[in-house]
Amino acid sequence: MPSLKDLKNRIASVKNTRKITKAMQMVAAAKLRRAQEAAEASRPYTERFNAVLGGLAASVGGSDSAPKLLAGTGSDQTHLLVVMTAERGLCGGFNSNIAKLARAKAQDLIAAGKTVKVLTVGKKGRDALKREYGELFVGHVDLTEVKRVGYDDAQGIARNILDRFDGGEFDVATIFYAKFVNVVTQIPTAQQIIPASFEDAEADGASTLYDYEPSEEAILADLLPRGVATQIFAALLENGASEQGSRMSAMDNATRNAGDMIDKLTIEYNRSRQAVITNELIEIISGAEAL
């Protein structure tokens, strides 16, 4: 049976925790709005870019001279998994869900006899995968210092990946991130970026005949590396919104749990206080009777 003093201390400490989680929730809500705005602002670019690139890819893709970024290296022996997670924790299942998806994919690939390499973006994903796949890590991109994700950050990551591709380090690259649906739902997603695949864009893009300046191949060769950056940028933004959304609901839950705990502890506190008073009364009355 904890003493009254102990109970009081515990209530005070849970109240402090509640204040912190409440503050984190509100900060996450504000950041979420900004992250969503950023994601929406980038959408016109991504859509147009993919429509044009998809159309180009459809018309050039069949030929033998198609760039490697589009047609692949002709093998799928070595896979690069780009695991994009948050730099910070306390955001519910966000980081672990992405890591789980990446882990499942890595297991499948290893079971199929493929070589797997892992590039992590964001500290939490690296921590989650280090124990099992630490020896497969080829690099890590640190975004701790980045306050607001810009296109330049995405380009940096894309260059990192493309340099490795040009160096023949891998044949297929897949990015892992969480798609933002709403505050309670974020879907961990795996998306293949090299060789590029366009399922939905091909239909409408290919119908228009364009003049190309300079040549069709030159434009395509110019656009494909940028397509990688664009997809990574979109994924980073989705991830940003997902992280804040996930943190917001996690902190909402934590705040509510803390409230429940305070209620329970307060009842216990009141009961033990009453018990002490009753005990004292009994002692006084039995003392008086003895006289």
Added chain:
Amino acid sequence: MANMMQFDLVSPERSLASFQVTSVQIPGADGDMTAMPGHAATLTSLRPGVVKVQSPEGDKDFVVTRGFAEISADSISVIAEHAHVGGDVTKADLEDVLSAARAAAENADADDKDAAEKFVADMVDLLDAMD
């Protein structure tokens, strides 16, 4: 309206412009070109330069670096990697891009060297033009 076309300018971070225009001058990779309504469908990559837009509400300039433009008979979309509204842009903004491009040109291997150096030269031209 037959003598108008839809103009869109988007960068990865935001959409900068979307309105009706009468003509647009684009810094294409092979030289400047002006697109007016009824232009043949064209896809061109951009070099660093100024996109000049003429519309009934007045003329507007946008500074773009890298990207491409999609022209059709009734619309034109400029999809730029970096874009600024003409009046807002300062030389300092662009000098970062230039120094990054210089570094890239130095490290580029033989295949990319020409393209990287052309980009640097175009950036220098653009900066000179702003004086």
